[in-house]
Amino acid sequence: MSEEELKHQDIDIELCPGCLYENEPGSHFCCKCNAPLSSLSTIGPWERLQAQRHIYANAASNPQRLVSVVGIWLIFGTICIFGTFITSITLYAFYSSSLVKPSLIDLLPGLIFGPMMLFIGAFVTIRTTINYRKNLARARKKKR
Numbered sequence: 001m002s003e004e005e006l007k008h009q010d011i012d013i014e015l016c017p018g019c020l021y022e023n024e025p026g027s028h029f030c031c032k033c034n035a036p037l038s039s040l041s042t043i044g045p046w047e048r049l050q051a052q053r054h055i056y057a058n059a060a061s062n063p064q065r066l067v068s069v070v071g072i073w074l075i076f077g078t079i080c081i082f083g084t085f086i087t088s089i090t091l092y093a094f095y096s097s098s099l100v101k102p103s104l105i106d107l108l109p110g111l112i113f114g115p116m117m118l119f120i121g122a123f124v125t126i127r128t129t130i131n132y133r134k135n136l137a138r139a140r141k142k143k144r
């Protein structure tokens, strides 16, 4: 292989900025850690969602700084509170003694999305906090 060809190959490899894994040329996401590799991740709606998911997943599974933990609390804590709110008003509408009873079909979205938001919000918030505390403990052990 000539030097020119080697150079060309180097450029083709998509090196992941997160884990330094050498991805196939033209990949938009790292196939090892899912980090976004190309600008496509900021253009396509699905790709943007995937890139965002990667950021949150990274922050939730390995929070190093208090700032990212607080960020997760703000975002997912709000989702959790909204979920609680939606669930309560849906249940209230169902059990209230008003004359016009809403049908179960009308309440179905609230009964699905309310608890779902409540659960996801609480799960991510709690998991992030636990992982952050684990990281803190690990960092403290290393210092000794």
Ligand SMILES: [Zn+2]
Pocket: 016, 017, 018, 019, 020, 021, 030, 031, 032, 033, 034, 035
């Ligand atoms: Zn990677």
